[in-house]
Structures are given as structure tokens and as C-alpha cells.
Amino acid sequence: MNKNNPIEAAQKFIKKYFPSCNGALLAGSVVRGEATDTSDLDIVIFDESVPSSYRESFLEFDWPIEAFVHNGSSYKAFFESDRERARPSLPRMVSEGIILKNDGLIEAIKKEAAELLKEGPEKWSEETIQVKRYFLTDMLDDFVGCSNRAEEIFIANTLAELLSEFVLRTNQRWIGISKWVVRSLKAFDEDFTTQFVEAFDTYYKTGEKDKIIHLVEIVMKPFGGRLLEGFSLGKN
Structure with missing residues (x-):
């Protein structure tokens, strides 16, 4: 009809x-x-x-x-x-x-x-960037260390959300959920979006993690790379 x-x-x-x-x-x-x-x-x-x-x-x-x-x-x-x-x-x-x-x-x-x-949205503060770096690092470490395929899939899903948010918000761009993740990334940088989709698509098809790991590390590098040791939240 x-x-x-x-x-x-x-x-x-x-x-x-x-x-x-x-x-x-x-x-x-x-x-x-x-x-x-x-x-x-x-x-x-x-x-x-x-x-x-x-x-x-x-x-x-x-x-x-x-x-x-x-x-x-x-x-x-x-x-x-x-x-x-x-x-x-x-x-x-x-x-x-x-x-x-x-x-x-x-x-x-x-x-x-x-x-x-x-x-555009409000610019992230340095404190917010550090917090987001920490959680992105923590999720990446979980992803690298996980050997349970079922758990890995959902860790990868969360990692994709955190990574897209970090890329967009550190560049003071709007973010999205669901289909708007890719649309928001494309509006920012089509070449990066291609790498992003390819990295996660490769993992979901083959289980190969290297492209995702490399992409996360490249994104965090300008902000100091991985952050774990010495990070504190809510400490007086």
C-alpha cells in the first residue's frame, strides 16, 4: 500500500x-x-x-x-x-x-x-576530559584483557559509545545515540568515521581487536594517552 x-x-x-x-x-x-x-x-x-x-x-x-x-x-x-x-x-x-x-x-x-x-555544546573542562580519559582507558583495558566473546561484544559496544563521545565532545561537537552516532561523526570528520566504522566492523566480523585498540590510542594521544595510575575522583 x-x-x-x-x-x-x-x-x-x-x-x-x-x-x-x-x-x-x-x-x-x-x-x-x-x-x-x-x-x-x-x-x-x-x-x-x-x-x-x-x-x-x-x-x-x-x-x-x-x-x-x-x-x-x-x-x-x-x-x-x-x-x-x-x-x-x-x-x-x-x-x-x-x-x-x-x-x-x-x-x-x-x-x-x-x-x-x-x-555547539559547552566546551568540556579539563577535569571532565580527564574523567572521560580514565573511563575510556578502563573500558579499553577491559576490552584488551577479555577472552569471553559474549562479554567482549558488549564491552565493544560501550567502547564505541565512549570513543565517539570523546572525539566529538573534545572537539566541541554535538553527539548522538543509535544511528546519530555515525551521523554526528560524519558531520565532524568523514575520514575518521570511515576508520571508526571499519575498526568496529572488523572486530564484530572477525574478533580482531587491533584496529579498535589503535584507534582509541590515537584519539587519546593528544590528551596524554591512557590514564589510570594517579587518577582519583571525589578524593578530599
């Missing part, structure tokens, strides 16, 4: 569920041209009548739909939270979103989102 055009489906959805909203945007993979057969519609709603933000899922007009509902000010707390965690989910949706409805407030919010994305 052919789905309704995403913009048309989104507009029908707005008219049915949020006819009195002040503004609405269609965001997500369909806007970026990355939609798959399982993609949904991400729709950001601004409605001054709602007391607080909420998220709700629907299945309408042949599409799974995720509605992110905010009033004229509640979105600001989400912008700030996303900035603090360095994962700009809502600002990205607002910035890239196609306007479905606008009573005059959307342009200012889109501008706010774009400026936040351009500014």
Missing part, C-alpha cells in the same frame, strides 16, 4: 488533532530525504493552550506519527536540556522542519534553534 505524501499526511494530521495550534513543523528523516519503509513522521506542534510539553504517538493517514507538543515557552527548557547533554534533538527538528502552520511565532523559534546548533 502506498503511503500518503508525508507533507499531505502531516497537514491532515494537524487539521484533525491540532486545528487550533499556533504553529507546526514536519521534521525527521522524510524532510532530510532519508526516509525508509519504517520511517515515521516527526511533527513539532506549538500550541499556546497546552499547559506543558508532551509527546504522543499516533497511527494515522498510513503513517506512524510522533507528535512533540509545546507551548510558546515550554520548548525552551528542552532546548537547554539538549544543549547540556550535547544531543540537540528538538533544536535539530525545529531548525530543519518544514513549516505546516504558522501564526507568526515559528520564524523566531527556528532562528533560535539554528543559532543554538551553530554555537
Whole structure:
């Protein structure tokens, strides 16, 4: 069955569920041209009548739909939270979103989102870098020393998350989870991303660890390399 055009489906959805909203945007993979057969519609709603933000899922007009509902000010707390965690989910949706409805407030919010994305997350302090170095070193040592394949797989998963976070945050870049790990890395450095994916792909296929170990060591080298001896946390 052919789905309704995403913009048309989104507009029908707005008219049915949020006819009195002040503004609405269609965001997500369909806007970026990355939609798959399982993609949904991400729709950001601004409605001054709602007391607080909420998220709700629907299945309408042949599409799974995720509605992110905010009033004229509640979105600001989400912008700030996303900035603090360095994962700009809502600002990205607002910035890239196609306007479905606008009573005059959307342009200012889109501008706010774009400026936040351009500014990037807060720079890591030297103390934070040291803490992250320590945990990355600890996980790398676990990975090197482990001989249990089942445990190794999950250690590798965690190592990939820590490594991507370290690379991106030490360069004051936004991070991501799931598919956004690779997308965030590509936005930073495509060559490094190729090495990153190849190193972990090689391990998962063959069990060979050397490429991952080498990559982690290269990433940490400008910051002093591995950190274990002498590190303390919370000591008075």
C-alpha cells in the first residue's frame, strides 16, 4: 500500500488533532530525504493552550506519527536540556522542519534553534576530559584483557559509545545515540568515521581487536594517552 505524501499526511494530521495550534513543523528523516519503509513522521506542534510539553504517538493517514507538543515557552527548557547533554534533538527538528502552520511565532523559534546548533555544546573542562580519559582507558583495558566473546561484544559496544563521545565532545561537537552516532561523526570528520566504522566492523566480523585498540590510542594521544595510575575522583 502506498503511503500518503508525508507533507499531505502531516497537514491532515494537524487539521484533525491540532486545528487550533499556533504553529507546526514536519521534521525527521522524510524532510532530510532519508526516509525508509519504517520511517515515521516527526511533527513539532506549538500550541499556546497546552499547559506543558508532551509527546504522543499516533497511527494515522498510513503513517506512524510522533507528535512533540509545546507551548510558546515550554520548548525552551528542552532546548537547554539538549544543549547540556550535547544531543540537540528538538533544536535539530525545529531548525530543519518544514513549516505546516504558522501564526507568526515559528520564524523566531527556528532562528533560535539554528543559532543554538551553530554555537555547539559547552566546551568540556579539563577535569571532565580527564574523567572521560580514565573511563575510556578502563573500558579499553577491559576490552584488551577479555577472552569471553559474549562479554567482549558488549564491552565493544560501550567502547564505541565512549570513543565517539570523546572525539566529538573534545572537539566541541554535538553527539548522538543509535544511528546519530555515525551521523554526528560524519558531520565532524568523514575520514575518521570511515576508520571508526571499519575498526568496529572488523572486530564484530572477525574478533580482531587491533584496529579498535589503535584507534582509541590515537584519539587519546593528544590528551596524554591512557590514564589510570594517579587518577582519583571525589578524593578530599
